[in-house]
Amino acid sequence: MEVDYSNIKVIGFDADDTLWVNETYFREAEEKFAKLLSSYETENKIDQELFKMEINNLDIYGYGVKGFMLSMVESAIDLSNGQVDNATISNILNLGKEMLLKPVEVLEGVEEVLSNLVDNYRLILLTKGDLLDQERKLEKSGLSKYFHHIEVLSDKKDENYKNLLEHLEISVKEFLMVGNSLKSDVLPLINIGAQAIHIPFHTTWAHEMVTNVEKNGTYKTVKNIKDILPLVHQN
The missing domain is CATH 3.40.50.1000 (HAD superfamily/HAD-like)
Structure with a gap:
């Protein structure tokens, strides 16, 4: 052509x-997030629910790591039926910070x-x-x-x-x-x-x-x- x-x-x-x-770091964070929440759901289900949350939040948060962090926190709360502990939330926020500080x-x-x-x-x-x-x-x-x-x-x-x-x-x-x-x-x-x-x-x-x-x-x-x-x- x-x-x-x-x-x-x-x-x-x-x-x-x-x-x-860029996208490689999102995939790595998704894998770590799934492991953090693995006591509540299968990793495949966690991936699916996180993606749905990201898409639902695009009009509110837009694109980028910060919106991704908020979607991870919301997903953790939903997947755990509100039982996720503060330490896990802190670890999720650290996943986002690590992405923002990547070389x-x-x-x-x-x-x-x-x-x-x-x-x-x-x-x-x-x-x-x-x-x-x-x-x-x-x-x-x-x-x-x-x-x-x-x-x-x-x-x-x-x-x-x-x-x-x-x-x-x-x-x-x-x-x-x-x-x-x-x-x-x-x-x-x-x-x-x-x-x-x-x-x-x-x-x-x-x-x-x-x-x-x-x-x-x-x-x-x-x-x-x-x-x-x-x-x-x-x-």
């Missing part, structure tokens, strides 16, 4: 699991790609999640110097992108988005007439999964972020 990127002037990058490791592991090839593109394109960072946490990760990553603009969105739907591009006076025909999530980083851009490149990460949150029908669209999928360099036309 040939996609023409010759008109691209602005490239947007997702952050979590595109520039640095930032920049993915292989990221800095090489950004340094190759920064002189020829306007680069912007488009992520969602907790503002303070994303600012912390960006600072620790050492990558902020490559971006002309940084935006932490409450969500990544068609309208969010459309409004942001209009605000930044970026033509959709000149915009390319790069990210690991088809649901958040690729399909919304295709829907509004922009371009997108998909770089799958080895693990994906269930909420970000899409059906085979939804996957249809004109976009490229590559294995590594370095694979985008031959695709884009240097100006």
Whole structure:
């Protein structure tokens, strides 16, 4: 499938699991949480109930570690019928704090790609999640110097992108988005007439999964972020 990127002037990058490791830490925390609550339910049931709680709370807490922490606490109370002890609640809060204090592991090839593109394109960072946490990760990553603009969105739907591009006076025909999530980083851009490149990460949150029908669209999928360099036309 040939996609023409010759008109691209602005490239947007997702952050979590595109520039640095993120979802892996959520999976690790979920496993530890399930073990903490294993006296009340099976680990599989705990995983299912925690996911339901996260989805129910998205409109209230939004995305990110802090909302995840609150959903773990609520799930612990529900799964234990209110019997969970203070020590377990404290351990759950510590799981979240550990996630927030994790070192930032920049993915292989990221800095090489950004340094190759920064002189020829306007680069912007488009992520969602907790503002303070994303600012912390960006600072620790050492990558902020490559971006002309940084935006932490409450969500990544068609309208969010459309409004942001209009605000930044970026033509959709000149915009390319790069990210690991088809649901958040690729399909919304295709829907509004922009371009997108998909770089799958080895693990994906269930909420970000899409059906085979939804996957249809004109976009490229590559294995590594370095694979985008031959695709884009240097100006």
